[in-house]
Amino acid sequence: MSDLSDLGPLVRPASLHESVAARLRALIFDRGLAPGTLIDELALAHEWGISRTPLREALKVLASEGLVQPQPRRGCVVAEISEDDARQLFPVMALLEGRCAFEAARNASDAELVELEGLHAQLEHHAAIGDTDGYYRANHLFHTRVQALAHNPWLSRATDQLRVFMRLLRGRQLNLPGRMDVSIGEHRALIAALLARDAKAAQREMHDHLMAQLEALEALRATEAMGHAPKVVRKAVKPRSRR
Structure with missing residues (x-):
């Protein structure tokens, strides 16, 4: 300290x-x-x-x-986030962040989306070199920026209140082998939808991204509880083509 x-x-x-x-x-x-x-x-x-x-x-x-x-x-x-807490928290955050992505696709300026694309490039860099800690930090910046680009103070207030508890987990799900590779694939689909200003697709991709985090976290906890090495996540996520 x-x-x-x-x-x-x-x-x-x-x-x-x-x-x-x-x-x-x-x-x-x-x-x-x-x-x-x-x-x-x-x-x-x-x-x-x-x-x-x-x-x-x-x-x-x-x-x-x-x-x-x-x-x-x-x-x-x-404070600690229990398994039950996580199962209740992630679906709510998925709804909130999905809405943030929906409104960001509609309300962000072209310059703001270019800036967001730059944050995504940081994620790509950390994923490429296998830097879990750097990826977590860049991921936090990316998500909070999408929230800001929704330009909805009421939505931001509600999301901020729950993001605090998400940060208590500090991206633990990224410790599941292969999860970071899957996560960057989910982000590619998300940024493509945002840049295309496809609000519904952006909402869906963000929602599914949050729920995939919960799935990975539960898989990690299950394997840790059994004393086994976590299984590698092999699910691939293809980016959506830009319009």
Whole structure:
């Protein structure tokens, strides 16, 4: 873990706990604090050179967001996404992100779609060299950008609230052998539909992409539970031709 020096000057008292909350989020999303981890308030406060008061205020913020869970007489632990949680979460995200893709295909400017194509190129690069961590990060940027290009603040608000919990999984499904190759195929179909401004196809491809993530996650968990090496995913996804 690092200190808070890169967060800039802390002028207002309220800004300290906000900065601490931002750092805690980053640690959680980057697995510096893994799901189920008990947060050691004393250690963090000492390491970051702060009192426990702003840290506790920051933890209250994260608890309200669902990222940490208070435990009686223990403190806070980082939230975990169970199998049941995932089965309920992914279909809802598939609906929301599918709608984001639908509206992005209709509402994004030509320049914005060119920019999105550039983000897809980053995905292609990471997939080509087998960089799972880089692929995950680029994938997060791509999905959040599609959401922004829908230009629908109400849709974005709802999607943002649930994307937080998706990030707790940190792309675990990409650890299933062969999944990244399949995922990039799904993305090729998606970007082709977006560039063609085929809103219905974009919605379908995004929806199916999210549900395929759930399928891969469940396959990974099943093989891990049996103590076997995950089976290689071999399903191929062909990109749709542009109109």
